Amino acid sequence: MRRTHLALLSAALLLSIPATGGAQQGPSGTQAKPPAQRQTQPRLSAITLSGRYLAARVAEQDHDYDSAVDQIDLALGQAQNDPELVYAAFRLRMYAGRIEQAAQLAPQILAARPGDGLANLVLAVQAIKKADYRTAEQQLGRIGGDSQLGPLREYVLAWLKAGEKDFAGARARIAKLKPAGGERAEAPALVIEAQMDEMAGDKAAAEEKYRRAMALDKNGLRTTVSVAEGLMRLGKAAEARELLKTYGEKYSDAVVMDGLIAPNAPIPPQPTPASGISEILFDIGGIMSSDPRNARADLALIFYQLAASLKPEHDFAWLMIAGLYEQFQMVPKAIEALGKIGPNSPLYWQARLRAAALDAQQEKFDQAVARLKTLVAEKPNRIDAALTLADLLRGKEKYSDAVQAYDTAIMRIRNLEERHWSVFFGRGIVLERTKQWPKAEADMKKALELSPEQPHVLNYLGYSWIDQGLHLDEGMKMLQRATELRPDDGAITDSVGWAFYRVGQYDKAVEWLERAAEQKGDDATIIEHLGDAYWHVGRKREARFQWERALNQKPDKDRLPVIKDKLENGLSAANDKPTVYEKPVEAKQGG
Template sequence: MVLWCKRGGAAMAAFAMVAVLTTGCGPRSGGGTAAGSADEVRPAARSALSGYLAGRLAQGVGDSRSAADYYAQALKHDPDNTELLQRTFSLMAAEGRLDVAQPLAERVLAFDADQPLPLVVAGLGAAQAGRWAEAEAKFAQLPKRGINAILGPLMVAWAKVGAGDQGAPLALEALAKTKGLEPLAAFHGALIADIGGRVQVAEDGYRTALSTQLSVRGIEAAGSWYQRTGRLDEAAKLYSRYQGDHPDSMLFDAKRLLSQGGGIAPVVPDARAGLAEALFDIASLMRQGNASDVAMLYARLALWMRPDLPLAQTTVADILVGQGRLAEANRQYLSVPKGHPAFTYGRLRVAINLDELNDTEGALSALDELARERADSLEALVTKGDILRRRKRFAEAATAYDQAVGRAGVLQSHHWALLYSRAICYERSKQWPKAEADFQEALRLKPDQADVLNYLGYSWVDMGMHLDVARKMLEKAVELRPRDGAIVDSMGWALYRLGDYHGAVRYLERAAELKPEDPTINDHLGDAYWQVGRVEEAMFQWLRANSLEPEPEQIESLKDKIRTGQVPAKPVVRQQ
């Protein structure tokens, strides 16, 4: 008997395949699926086999939360199955369900004492219980290779701090001697010295850590140190330096930090927070290396040790977005403490996700509210413009960008993108003089910006204006981004409009190689082939373009060319 249960997302079709092995509707244990629904129920596994198969299928469609639950159900039916045990543990840990994962880690270690992830989880569990010697022993067993060669010394050092062992700095010596890891070792050495009141050691460590890179956490930690030691001017200089290098950063607020004066709290107040910091650093390294699943795991572990770590909360939410789990991501973004700048970033991301979930009006309403609350900020208005532009509501988008420009005051080089976005919306809403002015001002702020050169140069060619300058702009854009299919297409299509069909073919063939799935590029290449007498190839390109989901305004033109086998007459542009 097939028993259907309420379920959202693609996984239901897969679960139907094993429904004959299941019975009853069991409640969810929390969270959502890949789509993020929180109120689902699923069939309860009647046997180890049905739970295992359902878990495999759930994993196959990206529903790792359901997979963890199914494996857990299977494990209850077959508690001695080591494969089920390891699968359940790994997924529970990756999903941040560490209350379930911790006892499973101990069971894994009972038959394989050297598995790295169970050692980490078991060690963290011991640390939470204040059993620091046990935690250190677990961390010391981590293999001295791969990412564990970095994580192990950090965790051992912080376990020593928790135990009151003065040998914590010695645990970092191996990292400090490893090329490329000196700043990381120096940063954690400074945090440890900061907690211990070793003033000069802490200052030297912060300086070393910041000598090669300016991370948000490094800036916050060193700045907090300066403020607590009565050196507010040095803190202000450090913050200004970071904001100068990262003018668009939404995760840092110097004014908020400086307002706390010398009473600001240390970034890492104790050993548990130090463990969380180490785990977050590993998550950041993994994310930089595009290992998002591993980054998610370590960010979850960091939050287990310190639930109020905003950047780790944001990291988890960002990765959930990449997994398509938008509703879950929104809940995570909104869990960030309201006073932290990451909360504002999160609200912007929530609005973007609402739009992706087809609640565009909800997204716009949320952004309007944020824009009213943050009258000194551009981000909500820019994000509103971006959403409206994506929805092809160009006149409304231009108005939102216009309001953002009004708030910006004196425009700086990094504002070129705002002007570029507004210019596109002006152009698409038939306000060319305003568009042209914005494109030119964007180039003044940021000369040799390929996107602006491409858009303005092509627009001038299409209108027969400033042809020599326009062609040079497009050539420059191609030189700057020779592997950008859209820009190479613009150069080819400009040559086509100028009547240089053989030159157009060369560029358009290259564009089609770079971006073979683009219907516009294939359409353009078909037209160019037709003009040079390669009629059969032209027909192939038009048919291909028509199969690639062209824009609605392209469809009739493509159908006409496919039906007639020729390009409608279109005059070559001449200088106006």
């Protein structure tokens, strides 16, 4: 089943959209045109119509929604009354974030299917922008109670009541779904109530609820920012800045609060139904994007786009939109979304880091490095820019430069914590790749000291020891522990098999390496190892077959001549060497 069909199916089930399958079929001329008109239609035009529709479908499959909209709109211009084309154009405009253009098609859709969820919702959003809350409420009422909005529908309706100054009605709506008192889940509801109290002019009630929300959700970024903004509006600016500063210091690797706590930072705007409903639509998008099957990512994008349409400065929405576009491998669109996050946002630093890293995916590696180096210099006390740079350089196999970047990151760590194991692990990898094994080994040990049960570190260090003939017993114990922690990880299974290989237990090596090949059959190293083990147990034809497979699976450059030599001459002392790097003979005596 295609991804786009899954998205439509999700919409049909959850938004009460009739599942006609229109997005999977071409436009129907018999439905769109009477027979007489169809007879006079030039054949070339019909071909062009189909071609444009198919071009839109291909672009949609690639998540290139802007191109898809351009093509479907051209097709729609040739068959303006074709219901399937109209709905396809509406849906693609929503995906592309062209909400105003999508709304233009909504009445045409609702004339045929009055209960359509997305069409009613987008018209409700348009009414909210105009502060026409009664019309918005009527529009949402046509969707039905079992819509995609689900329980959050009551919060949307509560905001509309607040917009109509019916604060008693708004509170009654919220009371229907309010979580039990004292639970963390109560915090968002308290924030909404506090914002509505602000709108009603009850400052004391608003302040009390903001404080309760903060006490329940001290670690939530959105709650912290919302509470701080509320306190600023209530004249508690110094307290709000201190709250933000404390949070920023606690989570310095994730956010930068400089823009919000600056003395000249503007007072946040007053809450409105548009801003409040934007948050609800964002939450719906979050529910969809958390689907473990990833079947509703396209629909999640629609709700993030709607959230940003109601609140253009919704930085969390833009960050999630960027993340989805990155997932869709639409890197320019991801960077464009990140560019919407402004300098005052706590997410601004994160957005700049991510945009720099994405530059490298567009073959703008030098630009990415330059931007990251600027960020490294801009805030000398932060490690994240240096770490991002180090990881980027490591990914591009620029190991010597990566070592320097990791050095910078590690020098900036003020208090070592368990979470820093990955920094030492990363530097250990690039030190090993630059043939500095003693330093690499020290970093691997440090990573394990910080987090003793990290399977990837246990695997890497144990593998490296055994591959070099060092600390065989300890290395084997590490690998066995790693497999207990990650039994289905092909790379770790391969390490155990290779350990048995290096100590000459080839039958066991074959057993483990065959399992690794089943778990991760597209890994050239695993397949090469399996070929080596087959050779040693006399299965030489199968060994050559595996080496041929390895050769076709893009092995590391330094392995290419080795694999070719094995194919031509078989396994020999010259090509059967450690894959980490060969140590002097006298150094291989440990056990």
